[in-house]
Amino acid sequence: MDTTKMTPGQLENLRQAFKMLNPIMVLMWRLGLGAILNMWPAVGGRYLILRHYGRKSGKAYLTPVNYAEIEGDLYITAGFGEHADWYQNILANPEVEVWLPDGWWSGVAHDASNVPNREAKLRQVIVASGFAGPLFGLDQGQLDDEQFAAATREYRLVRIRRTAARTGPGGPGDLNWVWQVATVGLLLRSLRRRK
Numbered sequence: 001m002d003t004t005k006m007t008p009g010q011l012e013n014l015r016q017a018f019k020m021l022n023p024i025m026v027l028m029w030r031l032g033l034g035a036i037l038n039m040w041p042a043v044g045g046r047y048l049i050l051r052h053y054g055r056k057s058g059k060a061y062l063t064p065v066n067y068a069e070i071e072g073d074l075y076i077t078a079g080f081g082e083h084a085d086w087y088q089n090i091l092a093n094p095e096v097e098v099w100l101p102d103g104w105w106s107g108v109a110h111d112a113s114n115v116p117n118r119e120a121k122l123r124q125v126i127v128a129s130g131f132a133g134p135l136f137g138l139d140q141g142q143l144d145d146e147q148f149a150a151a152t153r154e155y156r157l158v159r160i161r162r163t164a165a166r167t168g169p170g171g172p173g174d175l176n177w178v179w180q181v182a183t184v185g186l187l188l189r190s191l192r193r194r195k
Contacts, residue, residue, distance in 0.1 A: 025049075025064035032173035035101040045130030048074065049099035049172065050160075052109075055092035061085075066129035070121055074098060075112065077125045078156040079136060087156050098160060099172040105162040112159040119149050122157050 028037055029049050038046055048067045053060055063086045065076045078087040090096060090109040098105050115121070126133040127140055138151055 022062075022064055026062045027175075029064075029099055029172045030175040031178060032176045034099060034172050038101045041128060041130055043130050045132055046128040048076070050076065050086060051097035051099075052086050052089040053093045053095070055089050061089065066125060066132060068121075068124040068128040070124055072162075074100075074107070074160040074162070075121050075125050076158045076160065077122060077152075078158065079132075081154040082156050084156070087158070090158065096160060097166060097171075098162070104166040104171040106164045106166055107160045107162045109158050109160045112157045113155075115157070115159070118157055119145060119152070122152055122155060123148060125157070126152075 025037070025047065026049060028034070034047070034049070037044065045066045046068065047064050050063045050065050051060055052063065065086070067074050067076045069075075078084040082088070091111065094109045096107050096109045098107055112118070112121070123140070126138050133140065138148070143151065
């Protein structure tokens with residue numbers, strides 16, 4: 001499916017479909033499965049969870065996004081353009097948190113859409129998105145630099161600089177206890193059946 005040939009209504013439907021999957025992705029991270037989601041990045045992509053704060057409400061939101069690490073910084077893209085809610089939120093409040101497969105960090109996000117080598121950095125994020133790149137018509141094997149630049153003109157590139165490691169409650173794996181309870185429950189059930 002090439003989104004560059006979609007009508008605005010079809011593109012909005014796809015955006016809403018991704019939005020509906022977000023809670024499932026966040027739940028998997030909360031259950032401690034973030035590293036597993038990132039095991040096969042060539043297919044499934046590399047994901048992080050971005051905690052950002054509502055520009056009007058101040059409410060915390062968790063949004064899964066694809067990312068690439070470039071020279072120690074994290075780069076993400078708003079593939080649906082500047083109207084993405086999370087993108088608007090970080091413009092208003094750049095203080096964010098990121099959940100990565102190997103840790104939880106505070107950071108500061110900045111729009112990097114006009115940095116030198118934008119296309120090269122954006123290309124790395126798209127490659128790191130696994131299946132999502134070709135889904136959005138950005139097949140790396142078929143687009144030269146000019147075609148890539150034209151296809152991603154509306155994309156916003158965001159750089160996140162990590163500022164401090166985080167620990168404590170409220171981060172990735174905060175629902176790990178579910179596995180322990182489920183294991184004990186299954187063990188007890190198995191023991192009852194043996195009687």
